[in-house]
Amino acid sequence: xxxxxxxxxxxxxxxxxxxxxxxxxxxxxxxxxxxxxxxxxxxxxxxxxxxxxxxxxxxxxxxxxxxxxxxxxxxxxxxxxxxxxxxxxxxxxxxxxxxxxxxxxxxxxxxxxxxxxxxx
Amino acid sequence: xxxxxxxxxxxxxxxxxxxxxxxxxxxxxxxxxxxxxxxxxxxxxxxxxxxxxxxxxxxxxxxxxxxxxxxxxxxxxxxxxxxxxxxxxxxxxxxxxxxxxxxxxxxxxx
Numbered sequence: 556x557x558x559x560x561x562x563x564x565x566x567x568x569x570x571x572x573x574x575x576x577x578x579x580x581x582x583x584x585x586x587x588x589x590x591x592x593x594x595x596x597x598x599x600x601x602x603x604x605x606x607x608x609x610x611x612x613x614x615x616x617x618x619x620x621x622x623x624x625x626x627x628x629x630x631x632x633x634x635x636x637x638x639x640x641x642x643x644x645x646x647x648x649x650x651x652x653x654x655x656x657x658x659x660x661x662x663x664x665x666x667x668x669x670x671x672x673x674x675x
Numbered sequence: 676x677x678x679x680x681x682x683x684x685x686x687x688x689x690x691x692x693x694x695x696x697x698x699x700x701x702x703x704x705x706x707x708x709x710x711x712x713x714x715x716x717x718x719x720x721x722x723x724x725x726x727x728x729x730x731x732x733x734x735x736x737x738x739x740x741x742x743x744x745x746x747x748x749x750x751x752x753x754x755x756x757x758x759x760x761x762x763x764x765x766x767x768x769x770x771x772x773x774x775x776x777x778x779x780x781x782x783x784x785x
Contacts, residue, residue: 588772598764598775613772645718662707662726664766664773666719 557582559667561646567673568636576631576670578646584665586649587629588613589621591642592669598645604629605651636674644670677702679767681776688755689784696750696779698765703746710739710750711764713778719764723750755783 559580568574580587588603590613600613604623618640620632629648633640646667678701688694698708707726711719723732723739725748731740738751748765762780766773 595777597777598766598773600772603772647719662709662768663721663724664709664711664719665721666711668718669716671716 557665559646559648559665561644561667561670563670564668565671567675569675570637571635574633574636574672576633576644576646576672578629578631578667579627580629580646580648580665581627582648582650582665583626584648585626585651587623588647589619589629589631590645590647591615592645593642601631601644636672638674640672641674642672644672677705677767677769677774679765679774679776681763681765681779683779684777685780685782687782687784690755690757692755692783693751693753694755694781696752696763696765696781698748698750698776700746700748700767700774702769703743705743705767705769708739708741708748708765708767709773710737710748711766713762713764715761722763752781755781757783757785759783 562577585606589601590598592598599615601619602613602621604610607626610621647664649664680699682697709724710722713719725732725741736753741748760783762778764778766775
């Protein structure tokens with residue numbers, strides 16, 4: 556089954572304790588990204604990756620790190636979590652058009668089930 | 676900076692009604708627009724994606740239209756059912772990041 560998986564689904568931690576949220580997709584997608592969703596603010600992009608070893612900042616990258624060593628995985632790292640990073644996090648992936656050829660599914664974003672993070 | 680607005684923020688309708696959800700965006704130079712559904716505590720499910728060169732897309736009881744020049748999109752849901760109750764989000768893409776609206780929370784009453 557084509558899917559994006561995230562782990563853990565729920566996490567409660569304390570300020571300053573490093574954590575990693577994993578994201579994996581099995582659709583051979585080039586493009587992956589991380590979002591956070593907060594009440595009243597909607598979904599905001601944290602980081603994205605166009606392909607292996609290529610990452611860039613989204614709208615709210617402060618306090619986060621990412622890596623893209625393999626095509627299928629895109630972990631989100633919080634080196635020193637703070638309470639303002641309490642949020643619902645989503646990973647997403649999509650394929651990209653190649654040389655102008657757009658397959659029907661190109662650019663459709665597939666989202667993971669979300670990780671609810673609480674930082675005390 | 677691109678801004679996406681969805682009106683109304685919440686909507687409650689009786690089962691069987693046809694309804695329209697609205698999405699507007701400030702920068703018409705978009706690559707595509709996508710409609711999502713989000714159930715409480717769950718991830719987002721893509722419903723329809725409209726490329727900038729297209730005017731509409733249909734999937735079952737759903738029809739999405741795009742008027743790029745006026746910065747508007749609508750999602751039409753025919754013969755609504757209680758199972759359609761969810762939050763509906765639209766998102767526009769130019770270059771890389773998606774910009775999301777805050778969503779319309781739909782309740783379909785049996």
